[in-house]
Amino acid sequence: MARIGRRGFGALALAGAASGLAAPRVARGQATTIKFGFTAALTGPFNEFGEGIRRGAEIAVEEANKAGGVNGRRVELAEVLDDQLVPDRAVQNMRRILDNREIVGLMAPSGSGPTLAIVDMVQADGRPIINPQAQTPTIVYPNGPDRPPRPNVFSVAISNxxxxxxxxxxxxxxxxxxxxxxxxxxxxxxxxxxxxxxxxxxxxxxxxxxxxxxxxxxxxxxxxxxxxxxxxxxxxxxxxxxxxxxxxxxxxxxxxxxxxxxAGAVTVPYIEGAGDLVVGTRAASHASLGRRPMAASAQRFVDLYRAKYGTDRWYGPDPANPLISLAATVGSGYDCINLLIDAIRRAGSTEPAAIIGALEATRDFPGVTSAAISFTPQEHTSLKVGDLGMYEMVKRDGRVVLELRD
Known part of the structure; x- marks a missing residue:
């Protein structure tokens, strides 16, 4: 498998750019679109997470299709279901998603409870799934961090x-x-x-x-x-x-x-619910949106989001300084789908084993959660301590923002 270098997402969106493979013709009987699916908290009190990853996934799909698709095929979010962060609903939704055999890649729900509820069935199914947000280590390493990961489960989330x-x-x-x-x-x-x-x-x-x-x-x-x-x-x-x-x-x-x-605590509902009382709160979160200058991959994502949605609840009111939680919500969904797209492109196949093999060969993929996402057969989680920063909530120009301290 080819090594993934540090490049802008525009280059990654070109068919075959990551590996130099020529785009194969669509085989007879093969679906003309590459389909992904997931369940998340799209509504309810914790919808900042589920709605965020949905937005990120949609932006990734739009970018891939604008660039001509993947190996001659368009990309589609075929199943996007709402579980409101309720584990039982997540299980029902995932059963429906897995019943659709045209879906070739999955994104985990927004939260540890729903993700723990569905991960065994997804592992048994065998299709690749990438976790955007859930932090419990057993999602990827059920027998401990010194034992092998679940074969088809990967994560760009901040692990506990x-x-x-x-x-x-x-x-x-x-x-x-x-x-x-x-x-x-x-x-x-x-x-x-x-x-x-x-x-x-x-x-x-x-x-x-x-x-x-x-x-x-x-x-x-x-x-x-x-x-x-x-x-x-x-x-x-x-x-x-x-x-x-x-x-x-x-x-x-x-x-x-x-x-x-x-990181899950210092999100928009905290600011909305506590107002100026949040000032002085410190937190560990993604360093990618707090560092200046931002890595090219993070800046590209920020520009794409602002062009589509403006300075909304997820982005924050300051155009020059997006909320750090934008990486953990929208950015994580964006990375998950882009990683699946990139793996399919390099594999030249939508077969589960081929996608998983390509994911395990991912090196230095330029993402939002990290500027250099890598996986190996033994390491299915991407974020390291160096990908996190310590922030403090401060009041600047009448707005609450997180400033990077370490």
Whole structure:
């Protein structure tokens, strides 16, 4: 397989550009379009994630088709279903998607709960699937990170293992730390990993851990216990809408520890729900949109999104500085579909084994979640600690923005 160099997406969109293969003729009986499918939270309280990856996937498909398609065939999102981040709905939707044998590549749902619910059936099916957002490590490595990955499951998401290492480096500066996490696989695993990382860096750390249910409207009891423990810093592992509830409650309780959040927490609903209270919050997230100058692949994506949607809820109000969460939402969906397209182009086939083999040979693919996405047969996750940055929420020109600190 050919090595993927650092190039702009315009070059990648040309048929055969990634490998030099001539575009084959469509075989008799072969579908004239290359079809992808996924289920995600398109509506509901966490739709910033599902609607975001849908937008990213659509932009990737539009770009591929404008450039003539893939190996003589157009690309299509054949099944895009709404699960509202509910695992049971995700299972029903994925069954319907897998029943469509014309679909050759899949994108995982937006969130660990739905993704954990569907990943075994997708593994048994055998078609390639790329995870845009779910952070629980067992999605890719069910038997542990030192054992082989699921053969057909790849990820461009921020794994809990990577995020916990980045967050622990900052939190280890405090002796008394609180961790408040949602009671999902994402929250439980994230809390376990970051706690272990902190303790490895600082043996005298005192850590208080509390949990809450997604969409809970009262977290007073948990926060009071953290407050009574004397926490100097608090890490929230959850999603933006819930983080807003937590931050408002902290204000009511006059709690003022150094406040940290995960990438999934510092999203648009957090800003919308907590307003100026978010100022000072620190978080680990994709460094790609915070670095200046941006990598060419990230800048191209930003320009494409702004041309299509303008400065909307996902992009943010400042044309020169898109919200960092744009990478984790829209950018991750964009990368997933572009990686599938690129693998099919290089493989010259839509057979599952051929696509998987091409994905495992991906090297330095210029993406949004990372400027150099690579996979191997042993490594099916792309993001490393160096792909993350530590940000702080600040008020600038009347707007809340995240500024890269590290």
């Amino acid at each position: 293992t990577v995020e916990s290492e980045k967050l622990a480096a900052a939190l280890a500066g405090f002796r008394n730390i609180g961790i408040l996490h949602e009671s999902t696989g994402y929250g439980v695993t994230g809390a376990q990993l970051v706690r272990a990382e902190i303790q490895a860096k600082r043996r005298d750390a005192r850590i208080t851990v509390e949990s809450y249910n997604q969409r809970a409207q009262d977290m007073t009891a948990q926060l009071v216990r953290v407050q009574r423990a004397g926490a100097e810093a608090l890490l929230v592992i959850g999603l933006g809408a819930d983080f807003a509830v937590i931050r408002r409650t902290m204000s009511r309780l006059n709690m003022n520890p150094a406040l940290f959040g995960t």
